[in-house]
Amino acid sequence: MSRRLTKRPLRPLTSLRVAVLTGVAAGALLVPATAAFADATPTPVASDVSPEGKDALEKKRSEDALRAKEAELRKAEAAKAESAKSASGKEFPRGGVAAGEAPAQDDNTGALVGSATGALLLAGAGTYVLRRRTAARREG
Incomplete structure (x- = not known):
């Protein structure tokens, strides 16, 4: 058994699979990123307005x-309240967390989903490559 690389070209079906997998991987990684730039506010158009x-x-x-x-x-x-406060000389909390409000929760769902998707796609691609190499060694 030779472990030398063969110079035969890829089968057309294999290159199609690689292209489809690449497209799916790119889409899965870009979709969460596009949500950050989406603008959900509708804008009224003057020509489309009914009575x-x-x-x-x-x-x-x-x-x-x-x-x-x-x-x-x-x-x-x-x-007026600010001027009254400065006249009295007593310091009050400025608001927000200093006034006792709970800090806002950060929503990192998009980053987590994108990272998990990327890790799964990378693991799948690695598995595909390893299986292909193992099959190539068995075939000679």
Whole structure:
């Protein structure tokens, strides 16, 4: 039995399998990464708005204007509270964790899924290569 490498070309079906596996591996690794760049907010198009849609759009605009006014009032109240706090000289927590809130949880699900997928694909490719080499040694 010779352990020398043969110079015969790959069978067409084998190269097709390799191409399909490569495409699947690339897709499995890229899909979780594309979720980070996805924008789920719909944007209204002016030419596609029906009369009911126009009414809804006007209602939304008025609600947005009302929210903006409420935000301005909150800012003014916060400024008044800040000036009162500085006048009293007493230090209060600034908010967030210092005020007793729980810190936000990091969601690393995408990274975990991508890493696990990559590890499985690498293990599968290694198994495929090892089985192929073992079969080639048996055949001579």
